[in-house]
Amino acid sequence: MAGTGTVWCLRNHGPCNIFMELEWLSLAYKEFYDDFKSNALKPLYLFWGPETFLMDSMLAHAKKALIEEATEPFNYQVENTEQLSAEAMVEKMETLPFLSERRLIVFKNAGFFAKKAAFSPAGEAALKACFENPPLSTVAIFICGPKPDNRLKWSERLGKSGRVVSFDRLDAAEFNKWIAQRLKRSGIESDDRTRQFLVDRLAYLDYRAEVSLQEIDKHLEVLISLCSGKGPLTKAEILKVVPQNLEASSFKLVDAAVAQDLPKALAMVEFLRAEGESEVLLLGTLYKALTQLHLVRLMSDTGYSDADIAKRLSIHSYRAKLLAKQARSIDTTLLNDYIIEAARLDHWIKSGRANAWISLDTLLTAISVRRPLRPLNLTR
Numbered sequence: 001m002a003g004t005g006t007v008w009c010l011r012n013h014g015p016c017n018i019f020m021e022l023e024w025l026s027l028a029y030k031e032f033y034d035d036f037k038s039n040a041l042k043p044l045y046l047f048w049g050p051e052t053f054l055m056d057s058m059l060a061h062a063k064k065a066l067i068e069e070a071t072e073p074f075n076y077q078v079e080n081t082e083q084l085s086a087e088a089m090v091e092k093m094e095t096l097p098f099l100s101e102r103r104l105i106v107f108k109n110a111g112f113f114a115k116k117a118a119f120s121p122a123g124e125a126a127l128k129a130c131f132e133n134p135p136l137s138t139v140a141i142f143i144c145g146p147k148p149d150n151r152l153k154w155s156e157r158l159g160k161s162g163r164v165v166s167f168d169r170l171d172a173a174e175f176n177k178w179i180a181q182r183l184k185r186s187g188i189e190s191d192d193r194t195r196q197f198l199v200d201r202l203a204y205l206d207y208r209a210e211v212s213l214q215e216i217d218k219h220l221e222v223l224i225s226l227c228s229g230k231g232p233l234t235k236a237e238i239l240k241v242v243p244q245n246l247e248a249s250s251f252k253l254v255d256a257a258v259a260q261d262l263p264k265a266l267a268m269v270e271f272l273r274a275e276g277e278s279e280v281l282l283l284g285t286l287y288k289a290l291t292q293l294h295l296v297r298l299m300s301d302t303g304y305s306d307a308d309i310a311k312r313l314s315i316h317s318y319r320a321k322l323l324a325k326q327a328r329s330i331d332t333t334l335l336n337d338y339i340i341e342a343a344r345l346d347h348w349i350k351s352g353r354a355n356a357w358i359s360l361d362t363l364l365t366a367i368s369v370r371r372p373l374r375p376l377n378l379t380r
Contacts, residue, residue: 032058032165036065041102043134044162046113046155048144051167053213058165059106059141066104066139074098081110081142086123090130093140103138110142113154131157170213172205182217183233186224190233198223198238203248211245244275250285253364254293258326262368269360279356280349286360287342294335296320297327330370338367 035041041062047055067076075097081089089107097103111117119127131154134140148155148164155164170178179199183190190198202219204211223241227233249272256265272282292313299309310320327335342363348354366372 031163035163036061041066041139042162043136043139044131044158045139045141046110046144046148046158046162046164047141047167048113048146048148048164049167050145051169051213053217054170055143055167062139062141063104066102068100071098071100075100075103077103077105079105079107081107081112086117086119086127090123090126093130093138094135095138097137101137105138105140107140107142110144111146113142113144113148113152113158114146115149116152128157131161134161170204175199175204178213179220182220183224186228188224188227188233189231194233194235194238197235198233198242201238201242201244203245211248244272244277249277250282250289253286254289254367255322255326257364257367258293258329260368260370262365265364265368266361269357269364273357279360280346283342283346283349283356283360286363287339287346290335290339290342293323293327293330294332294339296323297330297332297335300324300327301332330367334370334372337372338363341366 032045047058049055063076077092079089079092084092084107092105095103112119142158147166150156158164176195176199179195179202180190183195199205202211202216204213204216219242223233223237226241227237249268253265253268256262256268273279295313296309299312304312306321306324307317309315309324310317313320315323345354345356345359345363349356349359
């Protein structure tokens with residue numbers, strides 16, 4: 001039985017149904033879900049990627065499925081890999097379960113998958129042998145933040161007897177399904193239009209490098225608490241709980257202006273103004289967006305690929321690809337002038353020498369029509 005990696009659920013209910021809510025997951029996540037659903041949990045897993053909220057959720061489900069409360073002190077461990085030798089890891093994986101078919105051990109900070117570790121020759125050999133023939137009485141899950149380095153071969157070795165699972169950020173379809181199921185599971189009714197308003201407000205898909213699912217889940221908890229027992233979800237309730245993401249909005253402004261969609265850019269300025277957003281903060285984030293665009297243009301001209309840009313600037317690959325495309329559509333000298341003028345406007349607005357909203361409109365118009373800005377003469 002252990003050889004098939006069977007998952008024994010609490011009180012022998014057969015295949016776990018705690019994963020039913022996760023059937024929408026992308027292929028990478030769904031493989032792990034399918035291992036549970038088919039009673040074929042593998043002895044080794046490597047979890048890596050930026051979406052730690054989903055990762056933690058998977059770990060919680062795995063623990064619930066495998067570990068009974070009475071035997072948890074003996075059959076469940078969380079270890080910091082940075083403080084363990086290779087020999088110690090092997091010893092912990094080979095420890096037999098107590099009054100149970102299997103035990104679960106989570107090895108956090110398993111950086112040796114991404115960076116060469118200082119293992120002893122004997123320890124490295126023992127760990128390699130353990131990966132090639134892992135004990136079937138233990139499910140070992142290694143957590144590595146950065147992408148594994150395939151040149152080190154550790155992820156390849158683990159993958160032969162186990163599974164490597166990447167936890168990337170959700171795409172639009174997955175995120176929408178996650179929101180819908182999150183609300184439904186909490187008894188909150190919602191229609192497609194209201195959910196789309198919530199998705200837009202959360203800005204997870206607009207500026208993917210800044211907003212995490214963990215932050216979003218906190219907003220949803222408050223929203224669910226507010227709406228419980230009060231009928232269908234409304235836009236008014238969303239506005240009460242979910243703040244406008246100013247940084248996401250500034251990038252939307254830049255996106256619209258760079259795409260030469262001036263009506264959209266100006267409409268967004270009016271919307272933010274009506275929302276009571278600070279014009280100084282908005283101009284500041286607009287300046288940040290322009291400087292990032294300029295940096296991406298310089299890196300792109302130097303020969304950096306979109307993947308290299310994403311890695312060096314610590315932004316999502318989706319955002320890096322979009323920024324590179326936008327940056328190539330504007331002359332470098334013009335882009336530099338827009339940045340200088342944004343900094344100048346910021347100073348003038350703070351000193352009361354220029355109207356902020358008019359200045360924003362002027363700057364966005366110049367970007368949209370690719371027109372050089374003539375500095376205002378405010379020396380008098």
